[in-house]
Amino acid sequence: MRGDGDGWSSSPDGMRHWGIYGAAGLLLRAPLAGGGVAVLLQHRAPWSHQGGTWALPGGALDSDETPAKAAVREAWEEAGIRAADVRIRGERVTASAPSGWIYTTVVADTTEPLATVGNPESTALAWVPEDDVIDHPLHPGFAAAWPSLRATPARVCLDDIEDAGMLAAALPRIVDLADQGFLWLHTEPDGPGAHARIIRTPVPTESNGFSLTREQLLS
Secondary structure (H helix, E strand, C coil): CCCCCCCEEECCCCCEEECECEEEEEEEEEECHHHCEEEEEEEECCCCCCCCCEECCEEECCCCCCHHHHHHHHHHHHHCCCHHHCEEEEEEEEEECCCCCEEEEEEEECCCCCCCCCCCCEEEEEEEEHHHHHHCCECHHHHHHHHHHCEEEEEECCCCCCCHHHHHHCCCEEEECHHHCEEEEECCCCCCCEEEEEECCCCCCCCCEEEEEHHHHHC
């Protein structure tokens, strides 16, 4: 069903962007064997704007939607991803225009690479290993935003940690460290990334790893 946000937002310089109330996309990650991570990408149909490129499921916000609600809805409509399977971890405004239009990337994860069901806006949907995303012909907007959205892998050792079972149940997952970017946390001892320590109070990132609190891990 067509929403009330479908349509073009025009800037004084004549540039147009899709979404009367702005737009949002879902950056959804899922764990791979061995501690790696994959990103759900959509190969855009040739008839669509910037068709033939790879980007995130997404689209226009309706007037009553938050970016997170719109991104999750679009992921359902375009990829068959159920809202109940999506765990939202953060948001980034990754594009804006003089008209006031903004594009918000909603960052989330899920427990495994889920089966997908495309609609006419896609020619393919694929779970792409994070390191391989840049090997695809990306939508220009997504390509510009991707460096700030990439996740750094980090290994968490829970040996001798209080409440280790509760913490293990929260992993693997994305953690948003704000100005430090995103971490993909996993417990594979031979998996990718530096070591991440679980501590009681926040401290600056270490030169040879990361430190984060239980609250950050469980948020």
